[in-house]
Amino acid sequence: MNRWTYGIIALLLVPVQTTWLNGIELHSVKPDLVLLLVYFTGFYAGEMSGLRAGLGMGLGTDLVSGGPFGLHIATLAMMGLVSGLLGRFFLNTTATLTMGMVFMLSILDGILVFFFHQWVLGGIQFADVFRWTLLPEALYNTATAGIVFWAGLGRLNIKKQGAGTASLSIPIS
DSSP states (O other): OOHHHHHHHHHHHHHHHHTGGGGGOBTTBOOOHHHHHHHHHHHHHOHHHHHHHHHHHHHHHHHHHOSOTTHHHHHHHHHHHHHHHHHHHOSSOOHHHHHHHHHHHHHHHHHHHHHHHHHHTOOOOHHHHIIIIIHHHHHHHHHHHHHHIIIIITTSOOOOTTOTTOOOOOOOO
């Protein structure tokens, strides 16, 4: 995918995340497509591309979210960097691996956001937030990542940056 196509997708994804996904939310929980784009960018293109994607998508999210400025920049940049570092260790990827890593990163992202809100606002119970927000959102992100991987990325012959001649395609019968 060239830079223009990626840039257009990234620019359109933030408004889609903040407006259209309200129609598919379950109990005020919706998938975080921005986190998924940052994860896939970092995992397939490397940690610096993931970091840059996280910074850019975090800036866009902070500009339209109305929340504390800089929170999404920091968390998404960290998620892009971590996913890029994880991508170094796995040459061949599967839907199960992708879903597990997205689940882990989604929980980590939610915990970081929780601790920021706890620091600023205080009085928030972690058990309630985890049970009613973090875990359902992580499961929703995991299911969405599995669908995206199965529908698109798993069927494409994508080569990871620095992977030499190893192919990431998954034969699906």
